[in-house]
Amino acid sequence: MLPKTLLLLQSLLLLSTLLSSFHVSYAAFNGEAQALLNWKASLQNQSQSMLSSWSLSSNKNTTPCSWHGVVCNQGSVTRINLTSVNLEGTLDHFNFSSFPNLSSFDLQKNSLFGTIPPQISNLSKLSILILGSNQFTGFIPKELGNLTNLSVLILSSNHILGSIPEEIGKLGSLRELRLNLNNLTGPIPASIGNLNQLKVLSLYGNQLSGELPQEFNRLTNLTLVFLSNNSISGFLPEQVCQGGILEDFCASNNRFVGTVPKGFKNCTTLTRLRLDRNNLVGNISEDFGVYPKLDYVDLSYNHFHGELSPNWGKCQLLTSLKISDNQVTGVIPPEIAGSTLLHFIDLSSNKLVGGIPKELATLKSLFNLTLSNNNLSGKIPEELGNLPDLSYLDLAANNLSGIVPLNLGQCSKMLCLNLSSNQLHGGIPEEIGELESLQVMLDLSRNSLSGEIPWQLGHLVKLEILDLSRNQLTGSIPSSFEQMESLRIVDFSHNELEGPVPENKAFRETINADSLGHNRGLCGNYSGLLNCPDRNRGHGNGVLLIIIPLVGASLILSILVGILYGLQKERRKTSDELRDSHHGNLFAIWSYDGKMVYEDIKEATEGFDAKHCIGVGGHGSVYRAELSTGQVVAVKKLHPSQYPKLEDRKTFETEIRALTKIRHRNIVKLHGFCSHAQQSFLVYEYLERGSLGKILGEVEQAKELDWIRRINVAKGVGNALCYMHHDCIPPIIHRDISSNNILLDTKFEARVSDFGTARLVKLDSSNWTAVAGTCGYIAPELAYTMKVTEKCDVYSFGMVILEIMMGRHPGDLICSLSAPSLSPPLRSPSSSSLSSSSSFVEPSTPVVKPNAISLKDVLDQRLASPEPEVAEEIVRIVKLAFACINNNPQNRPTMQQVSQELSSRKLSFSESFDKVTLGQLMGSGSSDLNGSSHASGPLYK
């Protein structure tokens, strides 16, 4: 009996203990749950819907432990992690004292605003506090100093003002401190020297000034130090490498003076060193050592003297060596080619002499070689033509002699070739015309080049800037230049050119007396030029009239001979074409109407007569064709270079058939394809209003495209791309989204055209060149990685959306908001992909502060201000567009997310529309234009 009673008593006791302990922790849960619910209620509506799991359940045992983002330990909340859930609201109603056990509080990448309340210091157990990438304003509360358990403090990418409080020095356990990209001012407090555990210090992109405190030297555990883009003066920290673990030190764009501290010479752990854009002095050959792990070094824009050390060639992992704009003398040591991974070399604007070492041509990953503005002499090594990835070659303003190497024509990825202001002679090699990817610039000006301009240069259809001025070029400007539709700036002045200037839209817009002046006799229908003589009277007469006063009869004779020869060549060509057309076999695919054949289209367009041409795009001219059936179609005639090869026909046919099956209300219908010896073309549905680009370019039409219609166009394009990326198997990447490829029907409904064309017309996609798309819409990573992904379309989409809202191409705006130069980023494509945000270096200071520009001011001024409800939607769409053009493709949304976001009807912004700035739209969430590496976790390495 007794033992039994005892047992009963015991179990009763146990039960009551259990119950009471339950009761206690239930109360604790309840308090925490209530505090979280109170905060939730203070947030904006759609944020509340993101937190739908945060609710009281019907039984009374509500605990927050299973709620989204909440983690408990022993019945009490220890972690709150609400990264990127679109929260909008403040922390004003967060009752911090209700969370005695909270150790990690992470709200990064939301749209929280207001100030950081001093009561946050009530979280006495807090060890990780991450509020980065929000819209917080106000000061850093000095009470943060009470959070003595903090090991990670991240407030980066907000709008925080004022100075860094002295009290920060009380955080003795701090390992990671990131305050970058705010508006902090004043000096770095001396108390920072107390943070002797600190490994990561990121302060870049503020307005900090003053010298670094002496106490900085006590920080000997530093691994990553980012001080760039402030106004810090004085000397660089003497001891920063003393701990032997410094990996990344960036102090660019400040006012540091003096020499590079001795400690840097033996800092063998360095992977990245940026001291560029300061006032540093010293002998560059003595100050730096051998760094076995170094990947990236930039010492540009200082006052270093001395010679380049051959030791740079012993840095086996080096990919970028940038020492431009200093006073460096001596020769380029051939030994630097020992760093076989070098990808980017910029030694421009120094006082280098001697030749360009041909050893540089052994650097198989070389992407950018910039040696301009030195005093280099000798020949351009023709071996440079063997570099498969060479995309930027700038040797301008040296004393180089010899010829332009023919081999350069083999650099199939060349984007920019600048050889101007040298002593080069001989002709322009026709091989230069093989640089089909050339886009940014071809500058051969200010040399002694002679002979005729090769007609092959007309193949450079992507080229935007062409400068051949100040040479001794003769003959005429080849008529093949009519195809060069991307040209924006052209200069032929100060040569000996003559004859008609080709007709070309680009020429018409850019050419003027300055760019054609000082030649022998150019003529044409351009201002400042004499009209060319009537064609019927023959070319010769016109040329003669201009030339007779200038030169003698022998020249006349040779010109006449030349013209006769030219005419004969022309005649031969025509007969060749005729023969081809007889033997050419027709190849056609039609989705529905077998009758629509080559002859019908040819007849409808009167043999592709210019009067039926309705537009000219990247891949060819587009004609309107009314067929014998009465149906109207759009016919896109491809450039001959884009005809499918015979052996590729099978794949091509399969692809075309797949594309003709696509049915979507926002995608232009592709009827089929026709290939013939003379012409190859794609046949599309015809849309009356033409392209979005054209409509935005004309005042009346742009006005007709009002805000509601524009929003609708944005949504339509988003839906089309979402369909192509997520509903087609295999997914279709458009690759060339631009305002010229988006057509509008009578109801202003958008239709995406040219989808898949880029892939079709370049069947050897292994050789896909990075910049096939339209300039200004191309995702930046394409210049460095050769991988075309859906995220490239997302980028182009973002640009188009901004264009729709601004009424003009946003290129200038985007440039002024991001880096000061278009200088490319920074790592070789071979080193880590773009998968981690850390593969981007920190950005340079924007030229224009996004916060200083109000959205209202950049919107299309031809339309009246939008109604409040519409304004709300515009804000949301522009914000989305900025997320789409994030430099880091990983941070861009998918088209699925874009499409969902576009169709949701949530409120977006509390601010009155007039006050919304671009900074607010760019700053939050993933919309970090520079793709920088803030707040991505306790330690991103």
Ligand SMILES: *[C@@H]1O[C@H](CO)[C@@H](O)[C@H](O)[C@H]1NC(C)=O
């Ligand atoms: C720079 O240092 C190197 C190596 O000590 C020395 O040979 C050279 O003369 C120095 N140059 C100048 C300009 O002082």
Ligand SMILES: *[C@@H]1O[C@H](CO)[C@@H](O)[C@H](O)[C@H]1NC(C)=O
């Ligand atoms: C340019 O190089 C030539 C040798 O190719 C040399 O004679 C001449 O002095 C150099 N000019 C200058 C300005 O250095």
Ligand SMILES: CC(=O)N[C@H]1CO[C@H](CO)[C@@H](O)[C@@H]1O
């Ligand atoms: C309960 C508690 O500790 N409350 C404190 C919360 O933080 C504020 C500001 O630091 C203090 O004034 C309170 O005493």
